[in-house]
Amino acid sequence: MSISEQDAAAVAPLTPERPAAPAGAACHALRVRLAAAPPADGPDAPAARFAALAAALPGTAATGPAAASTGAARLWTERVPCGSDAPAAERWRARELARPLPAHRDAPVRAVLLHYADGVTDLIVVAHRAALDTAALHAFTARLLGEPGDFASTADRPAAAGCAPDAVRPREPSARPDWGLGRPHGPDTPVTRVLPLPADHPEADAESWATALGVVLACYEGVGRPALAMLLPATGTSAERITPVPVAADGGRTLGTADKELRDGLAAGAAQAGPAEATVGLVVADRDPAAGLPGAVLAEYRPFQLPPFPVTVTVARDASGARVLRCEHSTRTLSAGIADRLLRHVSRAHRTLAEAPDTLVADVRPWDEEDAERLAAHRRSAPLPSFAPRRIDTAIAAVAAARPDAVAVCFEDTRLTYGELDRRADRLAHALRALGVSGRDRVGVCLERSAELVVTLLAVLKAGATYVPMDPAHPEDRLAYTTSDAGLTTVLTDRDGFPGGDTARVLSPAALAEHAPEECDGPPPSDTGADDPAYVIYTSGSTGRPKGCVIPHVNVLGLMAATTDDFALGEDDTWTLFHSSAFDFSVWEIWGCLLTGGRLVVVPYWVSRSPEDFHRLLREERVTVLSQTPSAFAHLVEVERDGADPAPVRLVVFGGEGLDPRMLLPWFDRHPETACRVVNMYGITETTVHVTAQTVTRAEALAGSRSVGHALPGWWLRVADPEGRPLPAGVAGEIYVGGAGVAAHYLNQPELTAQRFLTDARTGERLYRSGDKGRLLPDGRLEHLGRLDSQVKLRGFRIELDEIRSVLLDDPRVTAAAVVLNRAVPDDAATAQLDAYVVMEGDDTASVRQRAGRFLPEYMVPSTVTALERMPLTTNGKLDTRRLPAPAPAALTPAPAPAVAAPRATPSGPAGTPAGDTFEQVLLDVWREVLGVPVGPDDNFFDLGGNSLLAMRVGAALRRRGDRTVAMRDLYLRPTIRQLAAGDAG
Incomplete structure (x- = not known):
């Protein structure tokens, strides 16, 4: 049996270039229970045979006959002071079977005889695989036990370079399926x-x-x-x-x-x-x-x-x-x-x-039927508590009748009681009827957040109609499309020049009030029922146009029935309306508050964009129930970390985007779990805002849990493969949602409705195919893992990348386009932005972005547009996003200076600014720190990749420096440093 240098190297210590695997990963072991009779050639024969056999193996410290005398390879003998069937004997065997060869490897094999007190003997042989593979280890042991013949070590079989078992990589702790x-x-x-x-x-x-x-x-x-x-x-x-x-x-x-x-x-x-x-x-x-092992009673191989x-x-x-x-x-x-x-x-x-x-x-x-039955049990939560299936407005009228003098809505200096809210909405409902609005008509509402918005939405419902909310900040093309697609004949708005006036009657709430009676005895009669639509909210669509999702009244009533007792919602609570009415989180905020008798504080737009002002409002209004996207809440946490007194909230509800619970650790430091409950909820517009609820504790935050909890009572979940077949717990697939919250359909899109709203073949129930990726945990909780398609979530907004791509491709200069969601800092959600790539005629990417802004809401306009000669493709002809280059810096156009006084030369900046530093210089430093890019005095904050979250971060950075902060409103109106400094000086 020859030993080559390559064979010897196979068992030599590993080089520093490749870290060594754990010793036991390269060793295997064989245990043989021996017959009671001694070997035929004498009791000392096994030890002699072992020394001779081991001495010939590659890697032995001293090979040949000298090895036996050096003790480098010897047969060890242990006396075990108990019977072979005793628990202590089992532990002894297990220890020897698991004991790897020493790192210095005097010999690539070790053998030990365990003699038990009852006369039974076990032989345990441990070998390094580079010297003895499976067959060779058994042959070696057979020779050791006196079987005649020869055996071949691993050294006698050629192996491809690097393929020996010793080449296995060290196990990484993070390598987990x-x-x-x-x-x-x-x-x-x-x-x-x-x-x-x-x-x-x-x-x-x-x-x-x-x-x-x-x-x-x-x-x-x-x-x-x-x-x-x-x-x-x-x-x-x-x-x-x-x-x-x-x-x-x-x-x-x-x-x-x-x-x-x-x-x-x-x-x-x-x-x-x-x-x-x-x-x-x-x-x-x-x-x-x-x-093949002589004298073996039984054997065990590891x-x-x-x-x-x-x-x-x-x-x-x-x-x-x-x-x-x-x-x-x-x-x-x-x-x-x-x-x-x-x-x-x-x-x-x-x-x-x-x-x-x-x-x-x-x-x-x-998976078998047992798995399927277990899944069926897990996918359902508790049954929906019984409730009266009424219209939203009818249920609120009952609250108003019971508590007419309780404050229902607050906005700045306005306070409306439930009685006043109900009566004003009744009058406007009669006005809508007088203008020809009838039951089940769709009425557009395009208003900023205010008390008037809440009154108007309720009035539309009282008229028996369906409200279609639109954000006044949306571009004209989107507003016009929504008006046309929804078939609106009436739009209530304060926005000047609302598009679509040629097909719809456009009125302000004040103009509508002129048609209202001075007095009325309740709302106008209506045959609209609980199963009729309450609202249609438009969400981003993959075809390049948004799609309207139709939600009945009963779904909203079911949502409140499922959550009221669990969250202890009631008349002592104060809620905030923080989100746009065109975002379905507002459904939970407005109707969740009013249906449970709470007080709704409408947050002015600019207050919602200033964490300091918003935190101040929470304290002044003694808000107890707060609904937030994680991105917005992160800045509220920063305000308290900077020294603000804790907000008085008792319940925080997260939704709209994924939550990394580790961000909540500073919050838990100031808000004990016994005083403030934090709930992470997964939801979809098509399933009525919320589907699941997970109470987040410090333990979940420390563990970085991705659980969004169990399905709400009355809702149920399934995770399925591409063919719609249920998957077992732990296996990721598409999330299907069934139960009380499933929407009626997509407006005017029967084919898409048929694709996404399905019927369960087993139960006959309707369910929604979400396109979201998730997996069920063994206890029935859901982990949400993102999207399966091109849809993304950005600062709570649901965005179809294909809609943006479609708008870009409509530009006659663009022949190919792609859009991706990137983060400049992977763990920082505030740095998330949309980056577009185009193949186009010329290189005027700024005008491509400018045109897109005429058709897309601000949050959907790409932060950058990068021109490419061609799109990188995979071998299958699909876009290879890994080969897209880093986004090109935005093509900046200096914003025109407003008509304000020029900055005055002063020896020092505003209060808190170090002497010799102008406020303009301080802003330059802060913008560079926050944006991470070079900044000039005439660069537009938003063209540099800024967004509302980074704008909040600018304010926090100024506050920590001891400077006055920049109001969000000022940053939007004066988006360059020169303009901001000039306004401050003026």
Whole structure:
């Protein structure tokens, strides 16, 4: 048996260029229970044989006959002071089986005899795989026990460079499959789960097990080619090696085809295979460990002392020779339930491959009826509490009748009681009827947030009509489209020159009031019912135009029935109306407050854009219920961190975008969980604002939990694959929502309605296909994981990137366009912005962006437009976003200076500004700090990538410097530093 320099290097200490794997990951072990009789050639023969055999192995400190005398390779003997079946004996065996070879590796093999007090003896042999692979370890042990013949070490089998088992990468603690549902912040405890295989389970080789595992992983991960590695068994021409496995599990293939392609791929790539970094790995040790071992009563083989992958699936034999599947993992990587399920699913997929190889991969459903029943139980929350299915306005009229003198709405100096609110809305409802508005007509409402807005919305409902909210800040084209698409004949607005006046009657609330009677006894009669539409809210659409979502009255009443008791909502609460009426969060704020008898504080627009002013309003009005997007709330947290007294809120409701709960830790420092409840809610316009609720505690914040909670009572959830089939807990797919909140339909879009609003074939219930990605946890809670399509969330707004792309492509100069959502700082939501890329004639990207602003709301206008010669594409002809260059700086156009006095030369700036520094210089420093780009005095803040969140950050930075802050209104009106400084000096 020759030993080459390459063989010796295989077991030499690893070089600094590649960090060493844990020692146990490169070692395997074999335990043999020996017969009671001593060896035929004497009791000392095993020790002599071991010294001779080990001395010839590569990597032994002293090879040849001298090795025996140096003690580098010796057979150890331990006396175990208990019987072989005692728990202490089991712990002793386990310790020896798990003890890796010393790092200095005097010899690549170690053997120990354990003599128990009852006369039973175990032989345990531990070897480094680079010296002895599976077959060689068994042959070595057989020789050690006196079996005649020879054995070949790994050194005698050629292996591709870098393919030896020693080349396995160190396990990274962060390498966790999403579907594993481990506890990443818990203890790193090793776990082994075992599934005995039935006696009739088909016999098979390692490649077939790899195919089965790959198909299951493809189902779990929703991909056609999952990342998998395996220990490839030795052949007559090559040694064992760990190699990536080319699993092609696309749905159109059969299992047999996938298995053949895997085998062909392994054969073709054997010489090139290299160290594997897959999270999941397979080891097949499906041979009787006692076979060929003389005098063996039973044997136990451990393919690795330490699993080489974060999740290691092993096909093995137990001590009795029965086949088992093992899953070795950490509690941080998999939960025990998921590990058990993985083994069941691999076993089932393997049986299907063996018995029905013509089964399409897409038809393989490894989860069984037990999983389906468990899912059915989890997807439903508690039943919806009983409530009277009334119209919103009728329910509010009942509150007004019970508490007419209680304050209902506050806005600046205006205070409306419930009685006043109800009477004013009644009068305007009669005025609408006098103008020809009838039941189920749609009425546009385009008003800034004010008490008048609330009165007007309620009046439309009292007239039996449906309100269609529009934001006055939206561009004319969008307003005109909404007016036309919704078929509006009446629009109530204060906006001058409202587009669409040629097809709709445009009135201000004051003009409408002129048609109202002086007195009226309640609202006009109407046959509109609870199941008729209350509102139509337009959301971004992938076709280039927004789509109207029709929501009935009963859905809103159901939402309040589902949440009122849980959130303890009532007449002692004060809410805020913080959001635009065109954003469905306002439905929760307005009607949630008024339907539960609370007091609604309408937040003026500019106050909503100033964290300091908003925080002051919360304290002055003693607000108790606050609804926020996480992006806006982050700046409120900063205000309190800068020293402001805590706001008096008792309930904070998050929605509109994903929440990273770690941002709440400073909030919990000042607002104990016993005093303020924080709830993260997932919701969609098409399912009536909210679907789930998760109370967020400090524990969730520290763990970075992504849970959005259980479905609200009366709502239910399903996570399904692309064919709509339910997926088990932990496996990500598309979120389907059913129950009380599902919208009626999309307005004027029957095809899209048919695609997104479906009927459950099993129950006959309606459900909405959300396009959101998520997964259910074993306890039925949902984790929201973003979007499956081109839709994104930006500062709470739902945006279809394809709508922006469509507007860009309408520009005659643009021949190709792409839009992506980027973050300058990955962990900072305030730096998120939309970046557009175009292939165009010329290079005037500024005019392309300017034109887009005429058709898109401000929050949808790309911050940058970058011209390219061509779009980078993948081999499949799709946009390759990874190859898009960094966005080009915005083409800046100095804003015209307002008619204000020029800045005066002064020896010092405003109060708090260091002597010698002008306010203009301070602003330059702060803008550069916040925006992270060079700034000139005439650069437009918003053209530099600024947004409302970064504008708030400018104010906070000035406040921390001791300077006066810049009001949000001033920044919008004077968006350059020179203008701001001039206005301050004036």
